[in-house]
Amino acid sequence: MQYELIRKVLERRDWGGAARVAGWVRTRRDSKGGFSFLELNDGSCLANLQVVAETALANYQTEVLKLFPGSSVAVEGVLAPSPGAGQLLELRATSVTVFGFCEPTAYPLQKGRVSFEVLREIGHLRPRTNTFGAMSRIRNTLAMATHSFFQEHDFLYVHTPIITGNDCEGAGAMFQVTTLDVGNPPRRPDGAVDYAADFFGRRVNLTVSGQLNGETHACALGRIYTFGPTFRAENSNTRRHLAEFWMIEPEIAFADLADDAALAEAFLRHLFQQLLARCRSDLEFFQKQLDPALIGRLETLAVAPFLRMSYTEAVAALRSSGQTFEFPVQWGCDLQAEHEKYLTEVLAKGPVIVTDYPREIKAFYMRQNADGRTVAAMDVLLPEVGEIIGGSQREDRLDVLEARMRGCGLNPELYSWYLDLRRFGSVPHAGFGLGFERLVQFCTGLANIRDVIPFPRTPGNAAF
């Protein structure tokens, strides 16, 4: 690499040593004392490098004075301690080479604050801001920490399909994938679209969950996880939903719900620890800008156990809370956002793992408990963000699962491969799905999920 990262340069103290960097100008301040200051950022860290460019440079008048925010340059120079406040060192330029100028009247990222709403309209430029730089580094660290956690615990990374024929997974509306001419598709004699003529010879969609596929590998290889894109065609317009998001789905064999909850907690704890160790200055930035309690909360969660309660206990706690809710709490009803908010933000003041939900409000594949009315399900709830993990022990008894599917109006014949896992050497197993963007939200304090993914996909919006 021809250029040294600014993050590395900022750690140096060898005054007089040479350095060569490249990056984008954040601001320029001119001094008639015979030089200009350039704040240079290359994305390697939050901090900028202060470059001192003297009028003696051959291109000072012709080029340096035309470096507005957004311009790209390479700078060669000599490291020196900085006499000014605000930075320890500076690079005294011996040459400034311009890659590209940046027209200030046209470039939307000038020095002042730009709102998140405006930044969403310039998704191709917002990675150049402090906020998106910090978010991107945190997102990267959380992704790598995900792999390190599972790899260190002997999980296999399994790639489940993006295109799926599982047309009744029940996790939400799906995007259809087809090569047929949608304006004039082939039709069967009865007028219905003839999907036998489609690319896969059947109707297929983008996946809403890798879980069913993941179970096949857990029930062969023991411990697996997936980490990939997931798609929901719901018309959701909230700060917590995306049509395309990334989900982490571990699946473990020979495990029950308690093992599943313990895994979720250990995983989250590892993520928080890694983040605190590796992204300190980015976290400090978000703490200063968005949430004064951010780092303290992560530090607590990196060591403290999460509060656990059964759904039945949660309902009892809500009913005796003295709070008036818009939706009255009753055993059997799903917990509303206001209820989850009370549990996490008032009762626990932190994450809560709620287990053993009523069978009727949960998915068909969740294992039925001995009480006959609940299933071995769990949700991990976070303050502000809401549900970040949904998981369960899977129903491993063939007859019980088939009966449950019929009860849900599903045709077991369409799931024969899934039922084979129970037919041939069935084992107790469990798993969960973690919404990666909601995790990034929680770890940055960014209120809107559209600001924690590079290119958000939401109803009516797929620009860039």
Add this chain to the structure above:
RNA sequence: UCCGGCGUAGCUCAGCGGUAGAGUAGGUGGCUGUUAACCACUUGGUCGUAGGUUCGAAUCCUACCGCCGGAGCCA
């Protein structure tokens, strides 16, 4: 999809029936080892779109579009 709020200069916003404003960014000049630099002057707008009410609409009404917040769906 439902409920509510908001669309005015590149950006952040004020104006809420009577000739379109401020800060900031940009330009010019001054000053300065500066750092949200500072001081003076200055460029910049079909007030989201289309109708309507009115002598007169950025301002009131209607519809549509977009954005934001809440709800539902969930991760």
